Amino acid sequence: MRTRELGKTSLFVSAVGFGGIPIIRLTFEEAGSVLRHAVDRGITFFDTANRYVDSEEKMGRAFAGIRDKVVIATKTGQRQASPAMEELELSLTRLGTDHIDLYQPHQVSKPEELDVLLGPGGAMETLAKAREQGKILHIGITSHSLEMARRLVATGLFSTIQFPYNIVETEAGAALFPEAKAAGMGILVMKPFAGGMLDDGDLALRFLRRDPDLLVIPGCDTVAQVDQAADLFEGETAWTEADEAKAQAYRDELGSRFCRRCEYCQPCPQGVRITYAMMYRVVAKRMSPAKAVAFAGETMETVRECIDCGECMTRCPYNLPIPEMLREHLEMYDGHRAAK
Ligand code: SF4
Ligand code: SF4
Known part of the structure; x- marks a missing residue:
């Protein structure tokens, strides 16, 4: 070494x-x-x-x-x-x-x-x-x-x-x-x-x-x-160029608005499992919608308890708009449930 x-x-x-x-x-x-x-x-x-x-x-x-x-x-x-x-x-x-x-x-x-x-x-x-x-x-x-x-x-x-x-x-x-x-x-x-x-x-x-x-x-x-x-x-x-293409694919998939799973935003006073719910978009992309619903359903149901208090955002070092992203993920999850 x-x-x-x-x-x-x-x-x-x-x-x-x-x-x-x-x-x-x-x-x-x-x-x-x-x-x-x-x-x-x-x-x-x-x-x-x-x-x-x-x-x-x-x-x-x-x-x-x-x-x-x-x-x-x-x-x-x-x-x-x-x-x-x-x-x-x-x-x-x-x-x-x-x-x-x-x-x-x-x-x-x-x-x-x-x-x-x-x-x-x-x-x-x-x-x-x-x-x-x-x-x-x-x-x-x-x-x-x-x-x-x-x-x-x-x-x-x-x-x-x-x-x-x-x-x-x-x-x-x-x-x-x-x-x-x-x-x-x-x-x-x-x-x-x-x-x-x-x-x-x-x-x-x-x-x-x-x-x-x-x-x-x-x-x-x-x-x-x-x-x-x-x-x-x-x-x-x-x-190599092939490596750079793979790296670019990750950038395209994740963008800058993604959760790094550091967990500094938790705990949520409403019991929302923020970190896992923030990953739903990626989970859904990598699994079929039906599998994503089965895999993440319990977590995504906690998102319904979010009252938009903003407490989690004050702790996120990446300044992510957490409640807004959670709402988007919940909408996506509900769409997947409906399509099942
Ligand atoms: S905004 Fe929602 S997720 Fe964030 S702390 Fe408040 S209730 Fe919990
Ligand atoms: S603090 Fe921000 S980046 Fe870290 S887990 Fe929470 S939402 Fe994700």
Whole structure:
């Protein structure tokens, strides 16, 4: 596996990393096997977060005795100093380590959050102290908002930026990534499979590996997924016209108005299963209408409870018009039911 420096951090990491959300689904034993297999395949960068349930603890157990072989990144959703320090201490305990290589304020999207983060008594104060104490080596940041991510890069305060980028979400390639590179920052790519919407994992990863400055962190919960990522980033594969045509077909199918399944919009006070209902259009396209109705019927019936309160929209990092899209999907579902 090739290695390279992550921005100007002096952290040397594998050409592909490992995203820590999917191991939540696994038992500790299963997660340990997948994580150690990744290390055996030369993957050295592992990204997790305080809010990923037991992902940190699973990594901590899997890397006991081999901590010096891995670079660990984790995150805090806290914006103020005291709760951020509490989360950092908890992460150190869960990960079973005395230091975190890269610590990232998680999903900073709104200007008012940034003001708190950087202001007096904000999390950056305590993270800077933790860096002086050696509890964290570098401070990075993550965002889903392009405008905010560019602003974060411009502050010059962070060693890395983590942002979604994939076949259908390419906006970051135009300005954000060049600006981050010019600033000497490491670039972590989340959502390489567009939140599960790209089912051709090989194509999705080959698209991303064309830029060696991107550290892609695909989430893996099987040994086979680890092997696929490791094989692709070890080898040399071209991006052909046929690949570009397939990528364009995904763009045509999904457009920009699609749900990335991040689940930040939930829970809905009315019990609407937003994420799955937001996928109905794609589900219906891939199955026959009758199968889509059988598959998604229970979920789509919850959409009838939507009262258009808009609460979910305030939490969607992609600013999707959720109630409007849900109504469109419900209309489509009702049409499919009627045609059955
Ligand atoms: S707009 Fe509808 S789906 Fe969104 S939170 Fe309100 S009731 Fe739930
Ligand atoms: S609607 Fe928005 S917040 Fe909810 S899962 Fe989809 S992308 Fe995420």
